[in-house]
Amino acid sequence: MEKETSRLGTVGGPRLMAVAILAVTLVGAGVLRFGGLTAAGPGAPAAVPAVNTQQQAELAALAPGDRPDGCIQPDRRIQLYAVELPRDNNQIRLGYGLTPETASYPGPLIEMIEGECLAITLHNDVPAATLEALRQDPNHPLGVSLHTHGVKYTPASDGTIHTDSWVPPGGQRTYIWFAKPRGAGSQGTAGYWWYHDHMVGGPHGTRGQGTGLFGGLVVRRQGDIRPNRTYVTAFGDLQSINLKRGAATDTCDPANPVPGPTCLIAKPGERVEFLVIGMGNDMHTFHLHGHSWSDSRTGMLDGTNKALADAVPVIDNKALGPGDSFGVTVVAGDSVGAGNWMLHCHMQFHSDQGMATMLHVLQPDGTLAPHSADHAPAAASDATAAHAGHEGAHQ
Template sequence: MKNSDKGRSLLARAIPLSPRGALSALILVVALVGVGGLAAGASPKTFQAGQPEGCAKPNRSMDLYAVELPRDRGQIRLGYGRTPETASYPGPTIEMMEGECLAITLHNQVPIETLTQLRAKPEYPLGVSLHVHGVKYTEQSDGTAHSNSFVPPGESRTYTWYAKKPDKRDGSPGTAGYWWYHDHVVGTPHGTQGVASGLFGAVIVRRPGDPKPAHTYVVAFGNQQTINLRRAPDTDTCDAHNPQPGPTCMVARQGERVEFVVISTGNDMHTFHLHGHAWANTRTGLLGKGDDNNTDSVPVIDNRTVGPADSFGFQVKAGDSVGPGHWMLHCHVQFHSDIGMTTTFHVLNKDGSMPPHDMTQPMAVTPSPSAS
């Protein structure tokens, strides 16, 4: 018996009813059920108002700007940045700790003309958004046109992400891992042009006790055989004498802990391969430290396949037992690497100096054509 039915029958037994009395009772019951229904409906409404379950109040907040960047060989380029001036592709890596709740206010500064140009159909809305993998969020932070959670040109919107902890009581896993965020609105309702233009970045959720790396590098495999939307030689712009870490300069001193986050943003399958280094196929790439899965059954690998929207990451010690050098990092689908889906991980000497490098050898057979 439903609660409302139970209420009616209890009422009928309690009150001897005349026809008028029955009508009054009916009105009373309808009113009570109506109020109850409203109260029941109010709970999910409050829940949707921004905070995922377990995250009553964000304990950190940040701003993120979506802007248009200089074109690359005629291709529109967009980027996310902590400030408009520092926007890049990939966008900034966003780190969280399990248990943390993060409010991110996205400011859409991409010109409406550019969004219009990228739009596949006139009926699609104009805007940018922030959609994230792996962590928890309500529908209002989904970052889709479908849920009306995108940012029209010139406007801002706050998204709330929650890095849930594992729950031993019900066996549910936490959110620690290597994830990514991206636009879901530009061009099509799936953000196909937003992602292709550069609106994506890595998300790292750490578990308390995880080792912290000295450097984190994002390797985003994209359409048209690109790494971070570029092809060699544009994938590696390290200065030979004074290399500065960045999206196109992967560098570390020998012995430093380096973290790679690999993301597949396009339509193709790729295989990530790093020369001279291997890692355990665990959540962190490590065994024993910062990982629960410390067994011999975990394979050690130096090559891993990613399909569209997959992401993974790992940590290695730069030059571990192989020393300084210029280690290739590439997609191992042969024709992908042949046309430029390759870059270099430079492991410097311990004093920070660059080991000898024969820069006369071209890294890609063909020059870098336009890529998107």
């Protein structure tokens, strides 16, 4: 791709680093984990993934100005595809995927460890006609991009029109993210972030986010205890959670639930991590029944430091504004076992109109505990969309 090639130059050979090709695996729906980390299992401290030398020569040749300070060369490379997905209530849906076939909304959860430098090559497989249908201004170029929060990147990886860091239909482009570690003069980048398009529809990518081009990014710190499960919950306009409302937010098969964006399940005792994202224009709150967490970076405080524990409040409801993101870790069914726990926005009119789903803490046989579905009015999804008069893409 011309756009890509133009950023490559001739630089000295890449320095030799430890060689280990990691198998990238999908765990659950849309969750990206890495062989070494997954194998470590829950409860084990996070470790820096081993170096993937694939295409290191090409990446090392990126102009120094295209990499943040401290990122000598990328430690790892992944591919990300932007594709069109089946419509939802006749609304256009786009998604990011590690492969075109696995694209989803939210997109794959991307995990990094502080100190890691990641190269992501974005492929724009969205048909030009679809991008044209979403375009708000006929003079705006057709393209998609990848913009992220929280980590370090240069203008070349900003994913905006004014930095010319976007991808036309059929093209590709490599973005470099650096999870700068905590150290002298730096607060680090560990946290719960999100990435999204900044191009579709107009210069702010409003319609890209609103049609599904968004996902979660977790930067862990060395020594962090890993969760057993991570769910991304993006609260958006039109009272949506992950662009769904009402019954559509919770599609678990009671006898054989499969975890995913619309089926939040856990076994009792598991550490369940939620990455909560505020999209669109409205304020929301993240509220979970029957569980609480520390209002700290991860939602968990381990150890017995009483002064620290007293300094951090324990909460079960947290405000979420546009662009905000945070992480919450809870122990599923702590002291209460299996059950069905509402997860909803506590702005009551949002909840009433379908901004509610459930965390299902499973029974020993892996099925859902019996419950009525009246937490999620079946008609809310269509009724809310119809009432709004147009598609959710206006976020």
